[in-house]
Amino acid sequence: MSHTQALAGFLAGLSYQQLPDSVLARTEELFLDWLGSALASQGAHPIPLFERYARHMGPADGPARILVNGRGSSAYFAALVNAASSHLVEQDDLHNSAVLHPATVVFPAALAAAQDLGKSGQDLLLAAVAGYEAGIRIGEFMGRSHYRIFHTTATVGTLAAAVAVGKLMDFDQAQFIDLLGSAGTQAAGLWEFLRDAADSKQLHTAKAAADGLLAAYLTRDGLTGARDILEGEQGMAAGMSWDAEPSRLSDRLGSRWALLETSFKFHASCRHTHPAADALLALMQREGLSHEQIAQVETRVHQGAIDVLGRVDVPQTVHQAKFSMGTVLGLIAVHGKAGLPEFHELALKDPAVAAFRDKVAMLLDPEVDRAYPQRWLGRVRVSTVDGRILHGAIDEPKGDPGNGLSRAELEDKFQRLLRFSGARTVEQGAALIRQVWHLRDTAQLNELL
Amino acid sequence: MSHTQALAGFLAGLSYQQLPDSVLARTEELFLDWLGSALASQGAHPIPLFERYARHMGPADGPARILVNGRGSSAYFAALVNAASSHLVEQDDLHNSAVLHPATVVFPAALAAAQDLGKSGQDLLLAAVAGYEAGIRIGEFMGRSHYRIFHTTATVGTLAAAVAVGKLMDFDQAQFIDLLGSAGTQAAGLWEFLRDAADSKQLHTAKAAADGLLAAYLTRDGLTGARDILEGEQGMAAGMSWDAEPSRLSDRLGSRWALLETSFKFHASCRHTHPAADALLALMQREGLSHEQIAQVETRVHQGAIDVLGRVDVPQTVHQAKFSMGTVLGLIAVHGKAGLPEFHELALKDPAVAAFRDKVAMLLDPEVDRAYPQRWLGRVRVSTVDGRILHGAIDEPKGDPGNGLSRAELEDKFQRLLRFSGARTVEQGAALIRQVWHLRDTAQLNELL
Secondary structure: OOHHHHHHHHHHHOOHHHOOHHHHHHHHHHHHHHHHHHHHOOOOOOHHHHHHHHHHHOOOOOOEEOOOOOOEEOHHHHHHHHHHHHOOOOOOOEEOOOOEOOHHHHHHHHHHHHHHHOOOHHHHHHHHHHHHHHHHHHHHHHHHHHHHHEOHHHHHHHHHHHHHHHHHOOOOHHHHHHHHHHHHOOOOOEHHHHHHOOOHHHHHHHHHHHHHHHHHHHHHHOOOOOOOOOOOOOOHHHHHOOOOOHHHHHOOOOOOOHHHHEEOOOOOOOHHHHHHHHHHHHHHHHHOOOHHHEEEEEEEEOHHHHHHHOOOOOOOOHHHHOOOHHHHHHHHHHHOOOOHHHHHHOOOOOHHHHHHHOOEEEEEOHHHHHHOOOOOOEEEEEEEOOOOEEEEEEOOOOOOHHHOOOHHHHHHHHHHHHHHHOOOOHHHHHHHHHHHHOHHHOOOHHHOO | OOHHHHHHHHHHHOOHHHOOHHHHHHHHHHHHHHHHHHHHOOOOOOHHHHHHHHHHHOOOOOOEEOOOOOOEEOHHHHHHHHHHHHOOOOOOOEEOOOOEOOHHHHHHHHHHHHHHHOOOHHHHHHHHHHHHHHHHHHHHHHHHHHHHHEOHHHHHHHHHHHHHHHHHOOOOHHHHHHHHHHHHOOOOOEHHHHHHOOOHHHHHHHHHHHHHHHHHHHHHHOOOOOOOOOOOOOOHHHHHOOOOOHHHHHOOEOOEOHHHHEEOOOOOOOHHHHHHHHHHHHHHHHHOOOHHHEEEEEEEEOHHHHHHHOOOOOOOOHHHHOOOHHHHHHHHHHHOOOOHHHHHHOOOOOHHHHHHHOOEEEEEOHHHHHHOOOOOOEEEEEEEOOOOEEEEEEOOOOOOHHHOOOHHHHHHHHHHHHHHHOOOOHHHHHHHHHHHHOHHHOOOHHHOO
């Protein structure tokens, strides 16, 4: 049996009863976190473009709900718009070693299909777990080389979304193999857009969720796919990776819950900046340093951080600022925070942040690079204006599984996300929180939200 | 100015008045040929799956027409279903050196958008030319290495379709650059499905046309894309090619009409089998040989033929038979033809064809390989049962620009395609032919077809 067959067999056999309570609880938390991210982007470019596209190309109404505007549509367009929405503010979750943001592709597809198919909260939770477990393993399988050019959340995200919808449709092993084939052959998404601060990141997640959902509906109706899309000679790894590890596809299926390893985002910036941000903050607090006392910061990072962040010198947009290591550290140093309000009000406008930005350099660190992507180590070397050399280090950024967010912290983050866009009132936010904490008792998801 | 910028500038400036009459006439011929291919697949798996998907996810009616069932839908779903339809019977056109089937991606997107936007026949022709000229150059740019793993009609097809729709929307140079960025970052499609005879080829063309159209509508409304998606360090060539040639992107823009180099398909099989089929047929006619007199056939081919055809030993489906060199030569040797009826009635059922199939071998030929993809040379070495060794050679397969189909031959092929599926009567077919020969005088394309 190939690794792909083993994975497909696991997905087909996975049952709700089999899910540990810790997994169910975490899935609810991840769902809340995703919902907040989606609502936080209401009204922000380029989300209205996707809403307009859905109105123009889709039905006037439908069983699936577009979150940012409350309209009904078909599952395809709800998945498209909701996935575009939930990655914009860079506050959605991340799996470290897969370098995959699972929520922003899995939940839009799963929720839209669940509403279309009349499924329950338990069905949705089971589908999401299947999407996470498959997507994370496929991301790990594709390896670091893939991520150097391809946006894994876009490429692998297509398969993760497809699997979640396939699970809602009770696929058997053969159907999951066809599904992976039809999803994998649609997998796309290049990092090239980053240096121009172009809008492709939203396009990527939108398309990953919607394409994955499309693959599942067509597979249900009988479309066949390549049986070895991951490992085959003309498959995804052959075309888009040079360090793929097939054994990762079937890594401890049923005993390792990869979903539990997912990190929540604390800062509102690209995850690659978080280890250094936490290390700098810890050092400044330890030493009682203010930003004026700092002459220079060297962040010692992994290669992936240089690949993704290296392009941006002087950010021109808020989105680009989230990929600027100097700007993120500037916000941390000057304001102690790099949340959504700080990015929108200060990242491009505060001269103190800009001045700090120019003091920051990135350097490849062999130790940090070796640990990555299993562990995201934060290492900074600070020179002070009075000539001292100080070192800061953290081994687990805030939000990582071993340094996680409590439900209270998640609720607070959720409310801040809603307040940021004005998408819902505090009371509406509280009602949503209650609904999500009771997701496993919800019979009909179209009543939700 | 980069090659991409030059290409975008050319596309923005291209006008109907600038198109030579030979280009306009050939575009009408290519459109008729495409229309026949789309209608020929009516009712054939997996096309009904795409129709059902469009009904479930799209609006109940709309300005764009789904050809195989005559229903109205939005432009997105019309492009999706029509592009799935037009590549199924393997009778649509091909550009040799780009290894791209332009019609099956360009026309579905352009026609659907033209109907949606209320454009004229002249607008459609101009849009199609833009799509062909861009798509062919991008295909050549991506090189042979791309085609070894990626289905160029799927990947590059996304950009060709996008450009056609962008031209209907009168994009300027900057919009075309954004458009290429948003289309290129969606480019996907792997050959892995071939060895399983899976349905992905239809999924690929469907998605290329629909994704390209989506990119154009979003670009029109303001979505930005990577400015260097083709040549950039994390762009298409960087991720999916190792022999890309940037200068091909701007090759003789405005003086070379690449559309005129497109080949019509004569046999109903994968184009890689055509040179050998024509060479064998010429040899058998020249020597007055029957299939029983042939003991062995060695076809001397280019590497691309081995990559694409090498997987199929004993075809299990009609579609797979079209990729079996032995089966194609068997049909030619035993029945003198490898058209749609022969494939459906004889390819898998006639023992004489199967017996001939086992006499056929493929061998890499350095001369043939060097000439490819600019020229598709046919070379066969035949051993007869009475011990003779005979050689057959053709330098331009039937349907190539220098060995093309007349309008009468195209009309005949069109009517045979319609008869094959029963999609239209002979009279209806004749009316469609008349409409297409007057495309440039058609004010409203929603009246067409």
